[in-house]
Amino acid sequence: MSSVSSTLDQLFATSERLRPSLSSISQRHGALDVLLISLSTLALLHLARTTRRQWNATRLRGPPSTSFLTGVGEVLFEASDASILYEEWANTLGPAFSVSVGLGRSRVVLCDPRAAAHVYARDSTVYRRSQQMRDAIANIGGHNLLWAEGDDHKRHRRAMIPAFSNAAIRQLTPVFIDGAYKVKEAWEGLINESATTGSVEIDVHAWMSHLSLDSVGIAGFSHDFATLAGAQPPVATIFDSIQARAPELSKNKRHILGLVIPWLSLLPKKHRAMVGDLNKALEDAAKSFLERAHQGSAGIVGITRSEALGKGEEMYMSTDEVLSQMKLLILAGHRTTSGALTRILNYLAQHPEAQSKLRDSLPEFASSDPSYEQLINDLPYLDAVITECLRLQVSASAADFIRIADEDDVIPLSQPIYDASGNLLTSIAVSKSTIVSVPVCYMNRASSIWGPDSREFRPERWLDEDGLPSKAREIQGHRHILSFSDGQRACLGKAFALAEMKAVLYVLIRYFIVEIKGGDDTLKGTDGQPRLPRAAVMDGLGSTLRVKQAEQ
Numbered sequence: 009m010s011s012v013s014s015t016l017d018q019l020f021a022t023s024e025r026l027r028p029s030l031s032s033i034s035q036r037h038g039a040l041d042v043l044l045i046s047l048s049t050l051a052l053l054h055l056a057r058t059t060r061r062q063w064n065a066t067r068l069r070g071p072p073s074t075s076f077l078t079g080v081g082e083v084l085f086e087a088s089d090a091s092i093l094y095e096e097w098a099n100t101l102g103p104a105f106s107v108s109v110g111l112g113r114s115r116v117v118l119c120d121p122r123a124a125a126h127v128y129a130r131d132s133t134v135y136r137r138s139q140q141m142r143d144a145i146a147n148i149g150g151h152n153l154l155w156a157e158g159d160d161h162k163r164h165r166r167a168m169i170p171a172f173s174n175a176a177i178r179q180l181t182p183v184f185i186d187g188a189y190k191v192k193e194a195w196e197g198l199i200n201e202s203a204t205t206g207s208v209e210i211d212v213h214a215w216m217s218h219l220s221l222d223s224v225g226i227a228g229f230s231h232d233f234a235t236l237a238g239a240q241p242p243v244a245t246i247f248d249s250i251q252a253r254a255p256e257l258s259k260n261k262r263h264i265l266g267l268v269i270p271w272l273s274l275l276p277k278k279h280r281a282m283v284g285d286l287n288k289a290l291e292d293a294a295k296s297f298l299e300r301a302h303q304g305s306a307g308i309v310g311i312t313r314s315e316a317l318g319k320g321e322e323m324y325m326s327t328d329e330v331l332s333q334m335k336l337l338i339l340a341g342h343r344t345t346s347g348a349l350t351r352i353l354n355y356l357a358q359h360p361e362a363q364s365k366l367r368d369s370l371p372e373f374a375s376s377d378p379s380y381e382q383l384i385n386d387l388p389y390l391d392a393v394i395t396e397c398l399r400l401q402v403s404a405s406a407a408d409f410i411r412i413a414d415e416d417d418v419i420p421l422s423q424p425i426y427d428a429s430g431n432l433l434t435s436i437a438v439s440k441s442t443i444v445s446v447p448v449c450y451m452n453r454a455s456s457i458w459g460p461d462s463r464e465f466r467p468e469r470w471l472d473e474d475g476l477p478s479k480a481r482e483i484q485g486h487r488h489i490l491s492f493s494d495g496q497r498a499c500l501g502k503a504f505a506l507a508e509m510k511a512v513l514y515v516l517i518r519y520f521i522v523e524i525k526g527g528d529d530t531l532k533g534t535d536g537q538p539r540l541p542r543a544a545v546m547d548g549l550g551s552t553l554r555v556k557q558a559e560q
């Protein structure tokens with residue numbers, strides 16, 4: 009190893025010595041010769057630096073690649089539960105290993121709580137999103153909080169924090185409860201129309217999608233999209249189109265190749281057109297809402313605009329940046345919350361005993377409806393159900409935390425591993441430009457972290473967090489799960505999402521019983537545990553459940 013290191017040092021020194029020679033060469037040779045020599049010198053210097061970095065980085069063990077073009081990407085894509093695959097690799101290779109991502113490239117995978125905490129804490133500084141991912145974010149939502157890095161990210165976040173404070177969310181709680189009662193009244197009407205059966209089959213995701221869009225419109229922009237009342241604004245039309253194409257898009261493997269060959273991400277044309285239509289619909293809505301904010305509109309956009317324009321350079325955002333944050337709020341507030349509510353209702357339908365226990369645990373409050381404090385503090389089993397569902401079903405956008413190292417780094421481990429040479433290590437060195445990932449599905453569900461019942465739906469585990477396995481308590485995310493991310497990029501809308509989910513479930517579970525339709529509708533994973541009903545898989549996130557009124 010010392011001889012190789014010496015050779016690298018000599019190569020680096022040689023490339024550096026060539027630099028001052030260029031000026032004398034330019035006096036004796038033509039411009040073309042100088043250009044060729046300059047390019048050769050720069051290439052040599054880059055090779056020397058890159059090789060030195062890669063040599064100093066830890067060489068990790070990894071599973072065999074199944075494809076030169078996609079590495080293990082296709083295997084993960086086709087797995088019914090990727091967390092099981094990650095767990096098999098971690099059990100064999102240790103909690104830090106390397107996987108092929110195609111065309112000779114690799115990615116460091118961290119299945120270690122201490123290592124994950126280290127990377128999350130340095131997100132947006134030492135570790136950053138790839139330019140390809142940032143471009144994809146900008147194409148849909150502009151230069152928003154998700155897109156920003158470094159100082160820009162800090163500035164955006166400072167300006168938006170007041171709009172998502174507990175005080176701000178407290179004022180929005182009635183909006184969430186009112187929306188839930190609109191769904192209640194509509195479902196009661198549908199059930200009454202089916203008086204002979206006393207129940208009705210309902211596409212719960214369609215309803216949760218409309219509910220979330222209306223709620224984010226009122227809470228964020230003082231605007232009711234009125235989709236629960238049958239209105240179809242352009243934004244809702246685009247969302248419905250995306251939902252209709254979800255099965256097709258979920259089966260398309262082009263995005264796997266797009267991670268390796270970026271220009272493939274530009275195809276197909278239908279997908280590009282849909283992204284363009286979504287961006288335009290979001291842009292038009294955001295401009296309309298911002299104009300209202302100029303006139304003193306309340307809601308999140310009003311607070312954000314006030315903070316962005318009135319608190320100096322450290323919180324200033326341009327008009328385009330404010331518009332981008334508004335587009336992000338519509339997108340995230342609608343898609344993520346509706347998806348989470350759909351999954352929770354599905355889990356409760358699959359586990360009627362937990363659903364009954366939840367219904368019995370929901371008290372009637374003196375003021376009829378719970379306050380923000382009561383939703384957050386006085387409904388422990390509701391909180392447990394939501395947390396357990398968030399642990400088990402990670403949204404697609406949070407499935408893998410993937411970053412690129414912006415500089416060389418040393419990542420500590422909570423347990424030692426063997427590297428590719430058989431050396432026992434308590435930390436690993438990564439070089440600049442290394443792709444690093446934390447598989448959130450593994451961190452949330454691995455039996456090595458959560459115990460033998462890790463993939464079972466058991467809300468009771470959250471009623472006494474001191475009883476959680478010690479390894480799980482090492483995870484530093486919200487309630488020891490990473491569904492809301494962690495570190496400097498922890499989800500800013502977490503309190504908003506939790507308050508909305510609790511308000512909606514408090515109303516709907518008190519008044520309705522949700523059931524699986526029956527037959528072969530429950531899809532089981534390779535571990536035998538139930539996943540979303542088959543209808544949910546066939547329709548993207550949509551799923552049809554049987555709904556009937558609960559006894560009061």
